[in-house]
Amino acid sequence: MPRDNAPQLADVTQALIEAARAAGADAADAVAREGTSVSIDVRGGTLEHAERADGAEAGLRVFIGQRQACVSGSDIRPEALRLMAERAVAMAREAPEDRWIGLADPAQLSARRDAEGLEGFDPTPEPEPAQLQEDAARAEAAALAVKGVTQVSGASAGYGASDTVIAASNGFMGRYRRSSRSVSCVAIAGTGAGMERDYDGDGRVFQSDLRDAAEIGRTAGERAVERLGASAPKTGAYPVLFDERVAATLIGHLCGAVNGAAVARGSSFLSDRLGELVLSESLTLTEDPLRPRGFASRPFDAEGLPTQRRDIVKDGVLTGWTLDLATARKLGMAPTGNAGRGLSSPPSPTNWNIALTQGEQSREDLLKQMGTGLLVTSLIGSTINPNTGDFSRGAAGFWIENGEIVKPVNECTIAGNLRDMLRRITPANDARPWRGTVVPSLLVEGMTLAGN
Structure with a gap:
């Protein structure tokens, strides 16, 4: 994913809010998100499944009096955003009234508009698919090396990152970024009706904090064997x-x-x-x-x-x-x-x-x-x-x-x-x-x- 999507995502949220007001909404808030997710599954030491998703999407909530409606879409072109806003306003006109809904008063809004200091995003480079495959393969191999383990039903590694902007017609706009890295393994011990399974896994924000893949696989295998009988x-x-x-x-x-x-x-x-x-x-x-x-x-x-x-x-x-x-x-x-x-x-x-x-x-x-x-x-x-x-x-x-x-x-x-x-x-x-x-x-x- 791009390393800094805030300007583009901010433009998307503002365009949605402006389009909603132009279509007749009294108030609106919007969320825009762009992200990447990668997952790799290994079985028998070879790649079984690989999936990658990259994209941007947006959501809009509009208010007409005490009626509201929400819509979302993955097309963030200006004409698509306009149509999204018009559809949301049309839906809100038909929605039931709810006297409790509404945006925050400006005095209630957070003065903090970013996630600085929360360390929710790992700035190190996104791992290559080969690295994820190696992690999954090492976890599988370590599980299979445990005496009594007969198979591994799944060994996986994944990475995800996202950039989110939230904005509203009450003047709020804020942004945060998130990332995650994971490894998991499910081991099976025994055969036939006596089979037992167990797992281990780890997920962290920072890749450097992630437990070793071999340790994860070994633990999954040992846990499965302990369940025999x-x-x-x-x-x-x-x-x-x-x-x-x-x-x-x-x-x-x-x-x-x-x-x-x-x-x-x-x-x-x-x-x-x-x-x-x-x-x-x-x-x-x-x-x-x-x-x-x-x-x-x-x-x-x-x-x-x-x-x-x-x-x-x-x-x-x-x-x-x-x-x-x-x-x-x-x-x-x-x-x-x-x-x-x-x-x-x-x-x-x-x-x-x-x-x-x-x-x-x-x-x-x-x-x-x-x-x-x-x-x-x-x-x-x-x-x-x-x-x-x-x-x-x-x-x-x-x-x-x-x-x-x-x-x-x-x-x-x-x-x-x-x-x-x-x-x-x-x-x-x-x-x-x-x-x-x-x-x-x-x-x-x-x-x-x-x-x-």
């Missing part, structure tokens, strides 16, 4: 330790429940818990959109409001909801700078860079503490009641006795209620700090297991 565990009530690889899903359910959109439509099991304990008093859940090299870092949100570090849960107490402008107005609260949006959809509340307090104990310490129970390394499917918090998911992992792993397990279901589960979690100290959701392994006492 898995069987269903006992049915009963046991402690469950969610491995760091899957523990973020629990906190994801919490984030979903404090999302203002869920609260506003009455589908949150935490809607009556504002200002009350939802986690242990020793735990704080922090959102930090300004964390350097964070995958979800950004200087402003999709509505041009400033982003800022905040504690969603402080010392166990739920402090507030995650809000965009419309949801904040609906709930009678101040927005939190959490608007995210796609090119063809209006903003909605979105979280950036979540981190939970880490514990003082290692995962091994928590295994010893739990005595007998289940270590979950994989979750399958999901049955979550957003209104009550009832939780039920298929799981696989390892059975623990006397604080030690004794056998792999699969074909079981773990169940509980998220209100109770969240209050009982004990964190380990093994969270990976570069992830978008930084959550360590989590021990939850007294869950129900359905096995054999």
